[in-house]
Amino acid sequence: MKKTLLFSFLLFSVFSHSQEPVKIEGNAQGTTYHITYFDPKNRNLQPEIDTLLRQFDLSVSTYIPNSIISKINSNQKNVTVDKYFIACFKKAKEVWKNTNGAFDPTVYPLVNAWGFGPGKKQKIEQAKIDSILQFVGFDLIELKGNKILKKDPRVALDFNAFAQGYSVDVVAEFLNSKKIHNYIVEIGGEVYAHGKKPNGEHWKVGIEQPYDNKETENPYNVIANLENLAIATSGNYRRFFVENGVKYAHHIDPKTGYPTKNNLLSASIFSKQCIASDANATGVLVMGLEKAKQFLKLHSELQAYLIYSDENGNFQIYTTEGLNAILEKTK
Template sequence: MKKEFIILILFLVKMSSCCAQLQPMFVEGFAQGTTYHITYIDKEERFFKKEIDSILKDFDFSVSTYNPNSIITKVNTNKDVVLDNYFLTCFNQGKKVWKDTHGTFDPTVFPLVNAWGFGPGKKQKIESRKIDSILKFVGFNLINLKNNKVVKSDSRVALDFNAFAQGYSVDVIASFLNSKGITSYIVEIGGEVYAQGTSEEGKKWVIGIETPIENKAASNPIIQNIQLDGLAIATSGNYRKYIEEDGTKYAHHIDPRTGYPTKNSLLSVSIVSKKGIISDAYATGVLVMGLEKAIKFLKKHKELEAFLIYADTEGKYQFYETPRFKLLKI
């Protein structure tokens, strides 16, 4: 699944010489086309990799557009399918964020994502007529749920939850750890993070937000560190995943309103909230808005904390942060 950004996790793994101090448990692996890293404190020293991998496999079977047998793929191809809680949660949360952002976040952007070559489908030759024809069946108003079944106004409408599914998967794993009585942990999947409690040293978990340098492979230098406890962070940017065509770079964030890749001064949007699915979805919607509209939006939505990195007229980094975001900085 997608990720155009990486939030570098700074796991606090320095071991103490005190024999009474609990040692952290580490679980890592691959899921959703990316990696995951989980650290937790458990007095019983239980190792949950098997359970976590099973959960993430079930999650992928629900909402991955890259899985030909997934629930979302069957919905997109108009096959009969029983919707599960993962799909329903994504659909309902997606509908809410779509309304809040006035369409800058829209999971029905999938046909455009494919056309531009950012999805599992074959890239198409981009022409204005082609974009206009696709836009006719892009819009979250064209698809609804009725008695937990999908109802489309146009059979060509197709969903893509990749813009916030990884954030939701972080929530799912956090919920699993909570169910096991784990109260101190940090979960990172594809760069999306939720942290709760403290490390083995009794300190809050620390993560770093990357400098938005064009880079498809490696990690970038950290531009800001923050502490999290009972909070999730997700970052969307236009520097990690892009294509080049005829000498022009196109970021993979598609503006659902125009059908074209987003092009504005925002380079990176980090959103902090109580849930990964919320942070992830709004990070995408805010990035597509552009700087001025994003600032106005964030002033109205005080449940979201944000750190925006943008380029000024000289190409230099500038920053905007919400008031309470400052309290997270170290």
């Protein structure tokens, strides 16, 4: 699954004297998770959450050979998809249409060719890219009931650009079912926060400065106060490689077959569902700044905090108006 920690949430030590938080953390989807919740019964729900995340991986992780998505990609017969796969597929189709193809999970063969997936990096030549592009396109695959139909057997899916966000929603739904109303869920940097802390404080999330950094956390650019809101960030500063002096980031443009090259460095999208934030963050980053601005004007259900580089190489910010009330500057 997605592997990058593009930002992390901030948990402060001051909590209500009447109730202590339950904090759990672990590993899932090739990354880590951190969950904090306030439960009057003080239950440890980690075993159930771990089971839930394992089931999720068995549906949509391309890193598990016997997952549903891996079976579909390898054209195994009579594969039946489950509720997790269906939710991912339907959201992907919606965002693919809305972004005019900037977000497209059929880029998986290209992701592998460039060395950003489970497959071994290939030698990149224009002829290679052109041959792969023939079977890249979300119009080449469809969902019929609980079965997947391909117009070309070489079509392969990659939900990693947004499935992690959806896993956050899945855990949030589980906590809701347990009558837990105040919590924050973070998986691999994607976050959903519900309610508030018992002392009335909002949950706080930091958005990083987009410095190239594969290993450690960057300083925060801004802090967001969350309540019943999801945030996901896509950026070009975590997963990349440099070859012959050229930087190649892991976001692939489905139209060109090459890693995106524009001045947009980081796209943080806020919405009511983390799956929507995650998928649209990827689409926005691929679009680039100017197209992203036009896209966001048409989609008021999304709020965005975009960090881009100006002609002098300095960081600049574009923010949609709906975020003004929840953002605070770092000290």
